[in-house]
Amino acid sequence: MSKNKINPSLFLDDEFEEVKLTPEKVICLGMEFESEDARRAYFREELRKKLPELKQVEGFPIGEDNDIINLSDPPYYTACPNPWLNDFIAEWEKEKEELEAQGKRKKNFEVKMPYASDVSEGKNNPIYMAHAYHTKVPHPAIMRYILHYTQPGDIVFDGFCGTGMTGVAAQICGSKKDVDALGEKKAKIGVRHAVCSDLSPIASLIAASYNLKFNPQEFERKANAILKQVEEELGWMYETEVNGKKAKINCTIWSDVFICPSCGKEINLWSESVDVKNSTIKDQFSCPHCGTYCSKKNIEKAWETIYDYALGKTITVNKKVPVRISYTCNGKRGEKDITKFDIDLLERINQLDTSNLSTLKLKEGYNTIQPIKSNGITHIHQFYTKRNFIYLSRVLELAQKDIHLIIWFTSVCQSTSKMNKFRFTGTGITTGTLYVPSINLEFPAGHTLSRKITSFLGTSYNTRNNTTIGLNSATNIPNLKTSSIDYIFTDPPFGANIMYSELSSIWEGWIKVSTNNREEAIINATQSKTLFEYQTLMSRSLREYYRVLKPGKWLTMEFSNTSAAVWNSIQNAIQGVGFIIANVAALDKKQGSFKAVTTTTAVKQDLVITCYKPTDELMLKFDQSIDKSVNAMDFIEELLVHLPVHLEKDNSTTAVIERSPKILYDRLISYYVQHGYAIPMDAQEFQKGLRERFIERDGMFFTASQALEYEEKKKGTNGIIPMALFISSEAEGIEWLKRELETPQTYSEIQPEWMKAMSTTKKGDVLPELMTILEENFIKDEDGKWRKPDTEKAADLEIIRSRKMMKEFNMYLEQAQKPKTKRMKNTRLEVLRYGFKECYKQKDYKSIILVGDHIQEALLQEDEILLQYYDIASTRV
Incomplete structure (x- = not known):
């Protein structure tokens, strides 16, 4: 503030009076400094030298060099891409060896199953409340995930860190009091290190304040x-x-x-x-x-x-x-x-x-x-x-x-x-x-x-300064080396929910460094970003996540949007870069509670998606195999190992939808399609292979050891809650009927319950009449009762049903080829899925695009399977 503009008598000295403390020597990245001020001065000058190169990195903020440098506290925090990330990772990897020697961590630590327990955390925590921001996840909730997926000394990453709650959670895992308060019985107490970055200058600055060294008295x-x-x-x-x-x-x-x-x-x-x-x-x-x-x-x-x-x-x-x-x-x-x-x-x-x-x-x-x-x-x-x-x-x-x-x-x-x-x-x-x-x-x-x-x-805690923070676009993090991260927890922007850079204008106007929104992953008409641009940016970001995560390790993502189109674009992006989705949970924001959901396509609440990067062993099998179909069941076995065996709700066993043959087949097809492999088998061959190699219980498939565990845990509950709880698509209707027809019933017995269970279908999808689904998928006995088909007869039914669906798909194709045709208002989702799959197998990519362009846009965007085939076909025409 200039004193010649406002009456000089208004102000005292520019330097407010303070007592100078005796400086203590500081060691940082192997170098010794006389004080924190000396350390800061040295690394700020180093940062200034690196700025010309750093300005080439995506997401470099808008601001003057001096403002960026003065805002930074290097090497721990920089208000631009942090060039010292790999130096910290090298130090932390050495610390792991010391912790292993002390028996505080295992050398070959492996997490086989996702965290599947309910979580309930309030938001009235001093750290959560100190500074407002557009979205935050309470750090105790994140701690539960970090404690499950990591061990002391591990390195956690969040490329959409916001206010740095992932870093806070990682560090507070070293507090016995805080960990004990969570009641996690198997938790291994010990600090985890964190690498946090965000595109927003104000977000990364708040993250630095919450994570770096802090003297509350000073x-x-x-x-x-x-x-x-x-x-x-x-x-x-x-x-x-x-x-x-x-x-x-x-x-x-x-x-x-x-x-x-x-x-x-x-x-x-x-x-x-x-x-x-x-x-x-x-x-x-x-x-x-x-x-x-x-x-x-x-x-x-x-x-x-x-x-x-x-x-x-x-x-x-x-x-x-x-x-x-x-x-x-x-x-x-x-x-x-x-x-x-x-x-x-x-x-x-x-x-x-x-x-x-x-x-x-x-x-x-x-x-x-x-x-x-x-x-x-x-x-x-x-x-x-x-x-x-x-x-x-x-x-x-x-x-x-x-x-x-x-x-x-x-x-x-x-x-x-x-x-x-x-x-x-x-x-x-x-x-x-x-x-x-x-x-x-x-x-x-x-x-x-x-x-x-x-x-x-109230934001003070003893385990601070084990996190490094930078300002990066998640689409490109060249300053973080490949396969260097042990676990990722992230809460990225979702569609048009929040315009982060615009809402941060007030804060960033004060600190004189503002967001470069070119790579901001949002849907925003002013920035000319549609769902397509959003999906592209998220895909690039997740590709970087996949690159930096170690093989066999886990990623947990919170999804905060009720749009099915955005949800499916996220699922496609996750699977498209190579991750395997293992679990989907719902977040009740009022209570801060994560609960299991019954279908991977239901977007009723905020969701938590858990996925993993395939192991080196699996990827090596695919690389070395000429016939990729021989690896199909190896893929499924690794997937089953990573799925929860048992979910409990109201003292009953909840079916794990991801273990159903339909979802397992979808995951297999997604993996093959996204990697450019030929589809290895049809659904009937797949189910036969499942039964030959794995054990089926309650419509779910397990490895032998998992089946024993499932049976033991099931004994202590009041029974099983089935998978399909409502019918909003043909596939869900078939699953619902399979459950209901464990005991044969007549049409008149089934129909009233069918109507009660019906829910709204996706826009553009047509749910066939109950009788049509029964005729195509089930057997009618002489007494007029419908029942599930025998395994031997199921193959015949599948052939008949496939012919009918292909015939109907060809009608859609014929309609789409007419010169003045408009978008078809009513189409069957299962027919489209089947037709797209058959066209893909025949490398008939033009037909996929032609039909895709003539069905309801919402149906294409909101169904992850259709969108997956359409996106792949678009790149190959």
Whole structure:
């Protein structure tokens, strides 16, 4: 802040008074330094030398070199791609040898099955609450996964780290108290190391603050010293007068001014719509000038022209006026309406020249267009009252040398803005938006920062500084070597859920380093990113995940979107790069609970996807084999080994859908198709091979040892909960009938229950009549009862059904070939799946594309099997 722009008498020394501690020697990456300051200075200079090369890496942020370097705390954290990641990994790999010698870890550690227990974690953790962000997963929930998939000393990665909760979880696994609190009986206590990165500068900075070395006493002392100095300089801006005595402002209420549609005069929304006595806000009210009935729907905002010192020009903004103040006078709280004293004070503040205070222009986007159009807000500083902008600028100026102080500062950038909505029941911003309400609360920046000190003291834990953090696009992480990571937990962006870079504009405007959104994996019309671009970016990111993960190791991904199209694009991307999906679970966000789901295509809740990278042994078998079909059952055996044997719910055994022959076959076909191999066998041959090599129990397949374990665990429960709980597709209908027809039934007996179980089908899919499905898949005895076919007869039925489906598919193809045909509204999903598969086997890729282009787009995008064949065919025409 320049003193020649604002009265120099406002400020004390630029350096706030602090007690200097005796520096301690520091060892970092094998080098010794006299102090942390010396270490930081050395590596910042090294980072400066590396910047020209690092700028070629995808996702390099937008900002000046000095701002990027000053924000960094290298080598632990850099506000750009971190060039020291592999150096840390080399050190951590050496530590593993020491831990093995001490008996704290095994050399050949292997996790065969996914974590399948329910998890319930609340969000009221000090670390979770200290700093707001668009999405977060409570670190205790992540700890459960890390404890299951890793051992002490392992290296965990998260390329969409957000606020760094994966890193926090990895490090707190070294706290016996925290691990014991989870109740994980087999947990191996010990610190795990973490590599965290994100495309967002503010996210990576928050992650650094939560993960790097932190001295709470030193932080508290420095933060209080800053506030003490700034209060002495600028505290006068938050004073009011009560009965001739000075009082301190706790908050100020501001109201939009509107124009009456009838008489054209101004209406103060607060005065006409808010009833303070009865704590109510009216939806409709009369114009105080002409009596016309008004509501926010039929009145327009009033606009005014003001001089903006920060921009050095006049601007037009919506008119807001202060209306009421909450204050403290002689230790007592009270409220009052705005007086002349308050108006004069605000006018004095408005005359202050702030031309040397930095600000950032908003980029036009999905979220940013709202404040631009509704409020005339074009720059970051306009989200604040002038006094809060001046106060915050001064605090940031004094906090620049310490990332923990900078993050403490950014933690109030939302709550001190005009986005705070007035409510009689409390306050808060509208999450996922940059919405400025018509009646908002202005909280003094100093009060809010003071309260936040306590919040940040609660983020201290003893096992910090075992994580390294950088700023990268997950699509390309050249600074991380291949097969170097032991486990990945990640919560990436999902479709159009959240426009991260736009919503981060306010924070990043303050720190002067902003997101390069070219590789931001979202669906955003302003960025010209559709589902296709999103899927491409996610596929590239997952390809990097696959590259850096060690063979045989696991990836866990949280999926936070209810769109089937996005869900299927994620599944395709995961399988397309080589991962094998082993388990899908649902996340109940209200309770923070992960629960097993009954179908891999149901997108009813947030999901958690668990997959693994095939072992070296399996990949070697495929590489060395000319006839890939001989490896089919080897693939299935490795998959079965990685699937949960038993899931318990309400003291009953829940069927593991991934062990059903249909899902196993889908996984096999996906693997072969994505690797360009010929499809090894049809469904009937596959099921025959399953029965010859594995053991079937309750419609699921197991290895011999797994079958014994399943039988033992099943004994202690009240029975089995079947797989298919509802019918929303032909395949689900067939599975449902197989279960129901364990005991033969007549059509009239089946039909009522069938109707009860029916659910909404995918758009564009047609669920055949019950009789059609029965005739194509089941046997009708002489007594009129339908039953499951015998194994010998099932093959004949499959041939008949296949002929019927191919005949119907050819009708779709014939329709698609007509010159003026439109998209077909109703098609059978199972027929399309069968036809696409047969066309793929015949290398008839043109027919796949032709039919795909003429069915409902939603059906193609929302079915992972159709989309998989279509994507492959598109690359081969």
